[in-house]
Amino acid sequence: MSSQRELAGDENRLAAPVPAYGEKNSVDCVFVCVNPNSEHLAETLLFIERTASRFADRKNSFVLKNKDSYGDDPFTQSLYEIYENASITFNVSLEIYRNDFESYVRGEIDIEKFISEADRKLSAYLNE
Numbered sequence: 416m417s418s419q420r421e422l423a424g425d426e427n428r429l430a431a432p433v434p435a436y437g438e439k440n441s442v443d444c445v446f447v448c449v450n451p452n453s454e455h456l457a458e459t460l461l462f463i464e465r466t467a468s469r470f471a472d473r474k475n476s477f478v479l480k481n482k483d484s485y486g487d488d489p490f491t492q493s494l495y496e497i498y499e500n501a502s503i504t505f506n507v508s509l510e511i512y513r514n515d516f517e518s519y520v521r522g523e524i525d526i527e528k529f530i531s532e533a534d535r536k537l538s539a540y541l542n543e
Contacts, residue, residue, distance in 0.1 A: 423475040423491045430494040440501040511536045 422428055432440045449459055470476045475485055477498060485491050512533040519529040 419477060419494060420475055424486055424488050425490045426488055428490040430490060430497055432497045440497055441504045442498060442501040444503040511540050
């Protein structure tokens with residue numbers, strides 16, 4: 416995160432993980448999906464290549480495993496240790512069901528409608 420990168424090098428701070436349920440910390444992963452039939456496939460792949468290169472060249476990116484690409488200050492090292500002991504989690508986006516769930520809680524739709532809409536949206540999310 417940009418706020419973490421801004422604090423890198425701060426000798427007066429340490430990072431602490433959010434309490435975890437297991438032995439590992441949980442981290443989110445942002446990934447890019449590319450449609451191989453896209454009209455702009457070459458440009459898209461070039462964009463991804465350049466983005467990956469920027470991460471590889473940037474100190475304290477917090478996306479690379481190589482410890483040499485991070486500063487040796489206490490904050491950066493404590494943050495590296497948090498990420499180093501983490502598992503990537505993939506969660507279904509709240510956007511899939513939040514609005515319908517809130518409508519159900521407010522009594523605007525019944526449970527059958529909520530389940531039907533959640534199933535429909537989840538199917539679209541997983542199969543697109």
